Amino acid sequence: MKHTITRKEDLNAADYVIDVIAPKVAKKFRPGNFAVLITRSNGERIPMSIEKAEGDKITMYIKRLGKTSRELDTWNVGDALYKVIGPMGTPPPLKKYGTVVFASDLVCGHAENNAMCRELKKIEGNHVISIQSFPTKEDVYPEKERAKKDADEYILATGDGSVGRKGHMIDVLQELLEERKIDMVFAGGDIPALQKLSELTKKYNVPVMTTVRQIMVDATGMCGSCRVFIDGEQKLACIDGPMFDGHKVDWEAAISRLAMFKGKEAEAMECYNEKMKAVV
Amino acid sequence: MAIQERIPMREQDPEVRITNFLSVPLGYSAEEAVAEAKRCLQCKVPLCETGCPVRMDIKDIINLIADEKFEEAFLLSKKDNAVPAMTGRVCPQEDQCEGKCVLDKTGQPINIGKLFAFVADWARDNELMDETTPQENGKKVAIVGSGPASITCAVDLRKLGCHVTIFEALHMAGGVLQYGIPAFRLPRDVVDYELSYLEKIGVDIQLNQVVGQNVDFEELKKDYDAIYLATGAGAPRFLNCEGEKLKGVYSANEFLIRVNLMKAYKFPSWDTPIFCGNKVGVIGCGNVAMDSARCAKRLGAKEVYILYRRTKQCAPARAEEIHHAEEEGIIFKEMISPCRMLGNEDGWVTGIEMVKTEFKGTDKSGRPRPVNIEGSEFIMEVDTIINALGTTPNRLFLSNVPELETHSWGGIKVDDNFMTNIPGVFAGGDALSGGSTVIEAMGNGRDAAESINKYLNK
Ligand SMILES: Cc1cc2nc3c(=O)[nH]c(=O)nc-3n(C[C@H](O)[C@H](O)[C@H](O)COP(=O)(O)OP(=O)(O)OC[C@H]3O[C@@H](n4cnc5c(N)ncnc54)[C@H](O)[C@@H]3O)c2cc1C
Ligand SMILES: Cc1cc2nc3c(=O)[nH]c(=O)nc-3n(C[C@H](O)[C@H](O)[C@H](O)COP(=O)(O)OP(=O)(O)OC[C@H]3O[C@@H](n4cnc5c(N)ncnc54)[C@H](O)[C@@H]3O)c2cc1C
Ligand code: SF4
Ligand code: SF4
Ligand code: FES
Numbered sequence: 112m113k114h115t116i117t118r119k120e121d122l123n124a125a126d127y128v129i130d131v132i133a134p135k136v137a138k139k140f141r142p143g144n145f146a147v148l149i150t151r152s153n154g155e156r157i158p159m160s161i162e163k164a165e166g167d168k169i170t171m172y173i174k175r176l177g178k179t180s181r182e183l184d185t186w187n188v189g190d191a192l193y194k195v196i197g198p199m200g201t202p203p204p205l206k207k208y209g210t211v212v213f214a215s216d217l218v219c220g221h222a223e224n225n226a227m228c229r230e231l232k233k234i235e236g237n238h239v240i241s242i243q244s245f246p247t248k249e250d251v252y253p254e255k256e257r258a259k260k261d262a263d264e265y266i267l268a269t270g271d272g273s274v275g276r277k278g279h280m281i282d283v284l285q286e287l288l289e290e291r292k293i294d295m296v297f298a299g300g301d302i303p304a305l306q307k308l309s310e311l312t313k314k315y316n317v318p319v320m321t322t323v324r325q326i327m328v329d330a331t332g333m334c335g336s337c338r339v340f341i342d343g344e345q346k347l348a349c350i351d352g353p354m355f356d357g358h359k360v361d362w363e364a365a366i367s368r369l370a371m372f373k374g375k376e377a378e379a380m381e382c383y384n385e386k387m388k389a390v391v
Numbered sequence: 392m393a394i395q396e397r398i399p400m401r402e403q404d405p406e407v408r409i410t411n412f413l414s415v416p417l418g419y420s421a422e423e424a425v426a427e428a429k430r431c432l433q434c435k436v437p438l439c440e441t442g443c444p445v446r447m448d449i450k451d452i453i454n455l456i457a458d459e460k461f462e463e464a465f466l467l468s469k470k471d472n473a474v475p476a477m478t479g480r481v482c483p484q485e486d487q488c489e490g491k492c493v494l495d496k497t498g499q500p501i502n503i504g505k506l507f508a509f510v511a512d513w514a515r516d517n518e519l520m521d522e523t524t525p526q527e528n529g530k531k532v533a534i535v536g537s538g539p540a541s542i543t544c545a546v547d548l549r550k551l552g553c554h555v556t557i558f559e560a561l562h563m564a565g566g567v568l569q570y571g572i573p574a575f576r577l578p579r580d581v582v583d584y585e586l587s588y589l590e591k592i593g594v595d596i597q598l599n600q601v602v603g604q605n606v607d608f609e610e611l612k613k614d615y616d617a618i619y620l621a622t623g624a625g626a627p628r629f630l631n632c633e634g635e636k637l638k639g640v641y642s643a644n645e646f647l648i649r650v651n652l653m654k655a656y657k658f659p660s661w662d663t664p665i666f667c668g669n670k671v672g673v674i675g676c677g678n679v680a681m682d683s684a685r686c687a688k689r690l691g692a693k694e695v696y697i698l699y700r701r702t703k704q705c706a707p708a709r710a711e712e713i714h715h716a717e718e719e720g721i722i723f724k725e726m727i728s729p730c731r732m733l734g735n736e737d738g739w740v741t742g743i744e745m746v747k748t749e750f751k752g753t754d755k756s757g758r759p760r761p762v763n764i765e766g767s768e769f770i771m772e773v774d775t776i777i778n779a780l781g782t783t784p785n786r787l788f789l790s791n792v793p794e795l796e797t798h799s800w801g802g803i804k805v806d807d808n809f810m811t812n813i814p815g816v817f818a819g820g821d822a823l824s825g826g827s828t829v830i831e832a833m834g835n836g837r838d839a840a841e842s843i844n845k846y847l848n849k
Pocket of ligand 4: 430431432433434437438439440449450453491492493494501
């Protein structure tokens with residue numbers, strides 16, 4: 112199977128979108144699933160949320176972060192990834208929740224936001240509100256890459272107020288929770304922000320499911336690298352999640368464990384930069 | 392007559408080998424192999440064969456080696472064993488074939504494992520394979536997992552003419568042989584060659600296919616005449632003690648998957664990182680613990696401790712592994728058991744609290760039972776902890792197929808013919824037992840193949 116890139120566009124200065132041929136993944140995709148990418152035969156297995164599946168293609172939003180995501184950014188339409196595996200994870204049920212919010216502030220969260228809103232809206236009895244926040248006007252994704260058309264109500268926010276509502280997704284959510292009855296909140300994005308968001312929903316007694324991104328290796332439940340602690344019980348983000356009840360997550364452990372390979376990642380990046388210098 | 396001693400196995404020097412991942416034993420030369428084979432007494436009743444779970448024709452194979460008929464020896468060994476190059480290297484021979492050899496009493500049993508590895512390696516060097524062109528019988532069998540149980544079952548069923556498709560979740564085939572056992576024990580060219588045999592005889596291996604997740608079990612049931620489940624026992628077990636969330640605390644599976652499957656020892660030219668500190672504590676004393684400890688040493692750790700609640704005489708690890716680990720400077724701390732892990736304010740592990748143990752009576756396995764000595768707790772400084780407490784059956788598949796009957800601890804239930812409660816669905820290997828040996832898994836795969844064949848011809 113050749114996992115050819117069929118589209119690659121910038122979302123903003125940091126994030127880009129790719130469409131990749133992966134028919135088996137596309138066929139089984141449900142919103143909330145992620146894929147595992149291996150770009151080269153000596154590459155890492157990296158998890159990426161799937162934004163949508165269309166025909167034999169899947170769409171992913173990727174942040175230029177470390178070695179793999181930056182290297183992939185130098186690839187073009189027509190290049191092929193070594194492996195695309197999935198869909199992985201156990202997404203939350205798609206059902207009638209009532210007034211349901213999806214809030215996101217980061218690349219993976221935005222992809223999940225689009226995916227979930229699209230399907231939640233199709234279910235009778237749901238009123239779907241999407242909140243997407245970005246730091247500033249320049250960071251806002253193009254309209255077709257936002258959940259605007261997929262939600263009943265769409266709230267765009269920027270940290271500096273340069274476009275849309277001023278503030279972060281948490282500020283917008285707080286206003287909503289003050290104003291009306293929200294039955295269910297989903298959220299994805301920055302982990303420390305998700306902790307705060309979970310605490311907020313607890314105050315208002317509203318259930319919340321958030322993505323708990325953790326470092327994954329196999330993503331099939333065999334290594335325990337992605338372990339998260341839910342009400343003291345150990346779960347695996349790759350097979351039991353990655354979405355969990357935000358009120359029960361041990362956030363301190365999740366935040367701490369995500370930084371385990373910081374030093375090594377910097378080393379990989381340095382090495383990659385050296386190599387790129389040599390190429391130029 | 393004085394007993395002639397075993398022909399010694401040449402090995403990489405410990406000082407050198409802790410800096411690389413190349414095979415520790417260098418293998419017999421043809422002359423050495425012939426000399427070792429000639430020591431065999433060719434017993435009338437070859438007890439050695441009673442110790443081999445797949446009943447290899449040990450005596451005859453050794454005789455062929457003694458006569459320098461390596462090709463015949465290889466073909467005969469392939470009759471009962473799909474992967475002799477691997478079992479020769481990883482079987483616990485001291486408990487199996489070599490443990491039963493009449494010469495064992497003298498302390499100098501025939502080195503059966505290394506002889507068989509020699510023959511298989513010789514065949515590989517000479518690009519020899521036992522060619523079989525099976526007569527197609529039109530039956531389709533799906534096999535889930537690609538570890539030793541699956542490999543054996545696949546080969547046997549293919550030889551009977553079935554169309555066999557293996558579905559493997561990972562991006563490389565082989566199960567534990569690929570992701571668990573390090574290359575210095577089982578070189579990857581050996582694994583690759585043995586697997587290429589499957590493809591050569593026409594077994595279809597589909598990688599990245601997680602049955603129950605991206606491949607529907609229901610679809611498999613519709614599309615295939617029988618299914619064999621050998622999904623292994625790869626789910627890590629944790630102590631569930633304080634401090635296990637800390638950074639620097641690994642399950643042995645994570646540590647070994649990073650090193651072996653993802654080649655983290657070649658970081659950064661390979662992308663997957665691994666963090667290994669200077670003072671590493673490995674909890675447990677089985678093969679998994681030995682592999683973890685020896686990998687840590689090779690990643691540059693200065694001090695590596697095996698922390699074990701019994702003594703190494705009771706350890707489940709192969710004798711050769713313990714011996715090699717000691718040569719490599721791994722420090723064995725016996726009769727101690729872990730209580731909790733300690734960390735600093737950045738969330739990194741800094742130590743482990745252990746308690747001393749003493750033996751009181753015996754447990755179900757017949758081994759002395761260790762009990763904690765109250766008040767004897769002490770703290771060891773470590774910056775990396777590897778949990779090698781054993782594993783439980785992989786639950787991703789199981790949780791997606793609730794109608795499959797399992798034991799409370801997760802093992803799949805089967806009848807005497809290895810059939811599960813779902814007709815036409817068979818199971819084997821570590822997924823039944825929760826963990827055993829390569830050769831047990833293979834024996835299991837062989838028995839299941841026989842049952843599946845009977846079922847298909849009913
Ligand atoms: C379920 C899930 C969904 C994700 N979805 C997206 C997405 O839609 N878009 C996106 O841009 N990113 C997503 N990520 C994060 C993405 O996997 C990492 O950004 C990527 O692995 C970084 O690789 P790198 O080599 O570029 O950077 P590195 O330098 O290797 O890592 C940078 C940071 O990424 C995180 N990371 C590194 N390796 C992994 C790993 N194997 N698994 C998880 N996180 C890791 C760590 O926080 C690390 O500090 C997701 C992660 C998970 C677990
Ligand atoms: C580190 C380590 C060292 C060991 N050392 C020795 C040794 O020296 N000697 C010895 O005899 N034994 C040893 N063992 C034990 C031995 O390796 C196992 O008993 C044996 O591999 C079991 O074989 P299996 O075929 O049942 O499963 P495995 O080898 O575990 O293979 C199972 C395969 O199934 C795949 N799988 C799981 N779920 C799915 C799914 N849903 N869909 C598709 N595929 C799936 C997994 O990815 C895996 O590849 C060791 C084990 C480990 C972990
Ligand atoms: S398969 Fe294992 S037990 Fe049997 S003869 Fe070979 S090494 Fe010995
Ligand atoms: S028991 Fe030992 S000496 Fe006798 S046939 Fe077997 S290997 Fe040879
Ligand atoms: S990534 Fe290995 S268990 Fe989840």
